[in-house]
Amino acid sequence: MNQKPKIDVNHISQLAMLNCDDDEKEKMIQGIEEILKLESESDFLPDNISDYNNSAVSVYDLRDDKPELNKINREMLLSLAPDKFNNYIRVPKTVE
Numbered sequence: 001m002n003q004k005p006k007i008d009v010n011h012i013s014q015l016a017m018l019n020c021d022d023d024e025k026e027k028m029i030q031g032i033e034e035i036l037k038l039e040s041e042s043d044f045l046p047d048n049i050s051d052y053n054n055s056a057v058s059v060y061d062l063r064d065d066k067p068e069l070n071k072i073n074r075e076m077l078l079s080l081a082p083d084k085f086n087n088y089i090r091v092p093k094t095v096e
Contacts, residue, residue, distance in 0.1 A: 007032050015065050 009025045009032075012018075020028065074087065083090040 015067060017067060 013020045081089040
């Protein structure tokens with residue numbers, strides 16, 4: 001990649017529903033920059049992103065990701081549970 005992309009760590013945190021302090025956000029930015037650096041050193045993607053303009057879906061036509069809160073409620077989850085006790089989902093014991 002010839003240009004450095006803008007990393008909006010606040011938007012990423014919001015989408016992932018993460019509560020990050022400033023130190024954690026800085027570590028996230030460093031991690032993403034390291035991933036981008038490794039990708040730029042590989043031959044996986046072309047150097048010029050415009051090579052993808054002829055694909056079926058344009059990389060520039062991305063949806064506006066927004067978290068959807070309160071779409072799932074306790075009653076709906078309990079109705080789907082195969083086994084429940086009071087207001088809890090009962091799961092098999094996995095550790096002896």
